[in-house]
Amino acid sequence: MSQTRLLLVRRYYLACALTPLEAVLAPVVVLYYVDFLDKSFATYTAFLSLILVMNLVLEVPLGMLSDRIGRAAALLVGNAVSIAALAATLFVSASWQLFAIAVALSFGQSLTSGNLQSIAFEVFSRAGVRDQFGRFLARNASITILASAAAALVGGFLADLSLALPMLADIALAAVRLGIGIVVFVLLWGAASGAERSSAVPLRPDRLGALAQIVDVVAVVRLPSFWAAACAGAICFAVLRASLNFYQPFLASRDWSGSEIGILFSVAIVASALLSRLLVQDGKEVTAQSTVCVLIAALVVSGLCFALADVAIGFFLVAFALHQMTRITVPSFATGAEQASMPEGYPHRTTAASLSMALRSVVAVVAISVSGQLAAHMDHALTLAALNIVGALLCGAVLLMFWRSQRPKGVKS
Template sequence: MKEQVLRRINIVMYSEAIFSLEIFFAPIMIAFYLNYIGLSFQEMSLFFSASLITGWILEIPSGAFSDWFGRKKAFLLGKFIYLIGMLSLLVIKDFELLLVIAFILSLGSSMGSGNLSAIIYENLDTIGIEKDAFFRISSKAGSFGFLSSAIASILGGYLGTIDLRIPLILDCIFIFSTILIGWIFIEERSKSYLLKNNQGYSQELVLIKFKKAFVDMFNLTKDGFLLSIKNKKILFIFLVSSISFGILRTGFNFYQPIFEEFSINLEIFGVILAIFNVIAATTSYFAGKIPKNFIEGHGFIILSVIFLTISGFLVYFNFGFTILVGLAFAIHQIVRGFITPYISYSINKEIPVGSKSRTTILSFDFLMRAAIGTFIMTLSGIITTITGLSVGFVIVSFCGALILLFLCVVFQSVSKKKRMHESLATKNGNF
């Protein structure tokens, strides 16, 4: 029984990692929008902004919808919607219609976010497997995903020189493949809110059904929000997730322009990007072998603080050596490799087993990451216009390290006070 469930989980997790969204399209994405569709840089920026803002708006409602409707069905529906959006890019070049596609892509992405990890975590707990197995599986899947991205970054760039549509078509084939794999192998063991309350739906009028569905999803959102803000550990991990995502994603924006200052062309950059993905893959793989005590402590966060600080120093004191800059960026990839599975594991671990709001709670994490990440990216742009690219990267890395360290100190202080109060309450109760 356990072996069969684990086999299904591994197939789904590894296929999702290897066939990840836009794996071939990402290297040529900018060229596709500018050259194939024919957008101006301003129009392209507006398209990305519209997609991001729409994602913010849809993130929480889609999480509640998943918990209500069923996580597997919502996950597969989200992928299908995303596939429609990707295919539409092949034929639509009108800017107003592209904004509609931005909405479709955001809807598909937000419906899929958080569902798979919620299903896997619940399944592992149902069959009595230790919770840290989720971290090991996620880490190994992440390593496969990074390796796959490394290969695709080279292959996608090459195929894009032949025809910019080929990488996108390959991605669509991969998305369709993961829909089939998910349909066959994903096994959802916890019932959706809709199925749990199915008795009350059978004799109600259509209007009342919709009203009840809205109330149910509102309650799921409210429950998820209350649990998120009441559980200090979840709130702490949300903040760590948001800051680390914002710093790493913003840092990535500096790679190519800084390398260009060192006369590194796009072809060489593609190879370097592949190497970075291999580094992240290796880190993610070995992160899954770290002892449980280290995982459940703040070890990975402290490592992030140390590595981000070192990265900033290497860029600031590069002495004109490209290798030092490359090493600084590689250190960012090491953090990227271990922080993602750590955060996914830490959040799921704190959510009560069987919680009907699990996906909704995970959606709050994605919402905070999007909001804080966008703020950091915007602020870095302003800073860079004043300081220049290299100093801008240094400031981003140092600030990320300081904020993560501050969060650790504050959380430790709050946790210590809570333990002291609980200890005093226990002693007083004994008298």
């Protein structure tokens, strides 16, 4: 049974990799909201910030709900809500409608996040291959990025025809993913959702319900391996998400068309995905410490390259490719380290993962807000450079705190 479920999880991850979310729209996402929907850049950043703030509010409650009602069911419902919200953007006329969609998107994302990783890690553990989980995620992410490169190439050309077409294509891909999820978790998984609920949900009458659940989760979150990996994932997500707001304006200011931006995204993504796949072939389990070190190196080099982007476009390409490599490896390694820090069969796995996602939302809101203020006083390239260098410094602080936590008590530095 464990080997059958392992095969199903691997196949579903592959299907997800080949249907990446919002990848067709990615090279022109800012143009879609600003030009096609005719909203100001300030409204667009407020839309993004609202999503992240609502993620912060909803992540933990919906993570707790997922652990109680069944992770597979929450995953599918969350995907359905996200698809409906994306489709609604095509009909937006007023800003308040866009903000209402932001709340719906946040609900869908928060209900979905952490569930697939929690399901997969338990299956890997029961199959006796939990040490392969982090690298499996990274290898799968490299496939996702390759598919995203193809999608970005298509998206760039579609955008030259109409900025609505990339969004329509993304909605279609998301619907395909949802359909595959229904086949896997409803039709093929059999009694897995019921088994998961009975084994993973702490609905015992002698416990204090949600309060006891939170206490149990806090004990796990305090583990150095968990919080260090969570911080690395949060810093990585924040830097990359804030940077996404400046790639396209930087290139557009140099008269790059939508198709040219799509080609650039595709080439850089393919190169970084192939190199990343080579870097994750080692079968050893990835630790929180190594994850932070990889992120520091990537952010320092990216920051220096962005600082030189006005000198030659090649520096921008190198930095962008490094960002894609980081997007593949670091979140996967961080998720693997977080999951590995929890005991096998841990009933609150999705709740703990939701806390990590909530941290990402907090850091991302700060990064987007601060970078927006910086962009008012400096050009896009320097703003990108500042984001990366500050991210590297924060990672350095995390690494120092991790080392101190590992030092035996009573030993002074």
